[in-house]
Amino acid sequence: MKKIIAAALLVVAGVFAGPAAAQAYVPSTSVTVQGNVAAGGTINVTIVNGSFIAGESVSFAVTGEGRVTLAAVETTTLVKTADANGSARVAVTLPTTARGSYALTATGLTSGNVATAALTVVAADGTPAAGSNNAGGLAFTGSTVPTLVIWAAAGALMLGIALMVVVTLQRRARNNA
Numbered sequence: 001m002k003k004i005i006a007a008a009l010l011v012v013a014g015v016f017a018g019p020a021a022a023q024a025y026v027p028s029t030s031v032t033v034q035g036n037v038a039a040g041g042t043i044n045v046t047i048v049n050g051s052f053i054a055g056e057s058v059s060f061a062v063t064g065e066g067r068v069t070l071a072a073v074e075t076t077t078l079v080k081t082a083d084a085n086g087s088a089r090v091a092v093t094l095p096t097t098a099r100g101s102y103a104l105t106a107t108g109l110t111s112g113n114v115a116t117a118a119l120t121v122v123a124a125d126g127t128p129a130a131g132s133n134n135a136g137g138l139a140f141t142g143s144t145v146p147t148l149v150i151w152a153a154a155g156a157l158m159l160g161i162a163l164m165v166v167v168t169l170q171r172r173a174r175n176n177a
Contacts, residue, residue: 064102
């Protein structure tokens with residue numbers, strides 16, 4: 001009986017502890033990114049009014065390849081204060097060797113609200129990525145094989161497996177008879 005009561009208490013504690021520990025996320029539509037998301041470029045990231053508590057300390061962190069400059073300081077983290085409307089802003093300068101994706105996360109240190117922005121670096125000169133056969137766009141990374149051919153090959157493979165199973169079952173039945 002004690003084990004059942006203990007298990008029930010653990011379930012109740014789990015049900016109420018999960019939502020209490022969850023962080024509030026700011027909708028992605030509340031985060032705006034303005035500027036040149038290119039190597040060496042500067043981007044202004046703004047989290048709209050009401051996302052944080054007025055005057056709250058907001059921790060900004062950027063993850064990606066290399067160190068970035070946040071509000072004139074070369075670092076990957078920075079703490080700023082939200083304005084009277086609960087909005088926060090930061091200027092991010094990417095390194096000149098930047099490539100790939102960077103993620104900016106702003107966390108309200110009092111409210112626990114979290115806002116995120118994904119920054120995908122494009123070539124500074126606007127040229128296609130290396131290995132691209134596309135004259136003015138992104139590199140082609142797909143396949144030229146039609147989907148019907150792929151499905152037909154998968155069907156033929158499944159048919160072959162089914163045929164082998166049937167032949168094996170018939171052979172066993174013949175040997176056991």
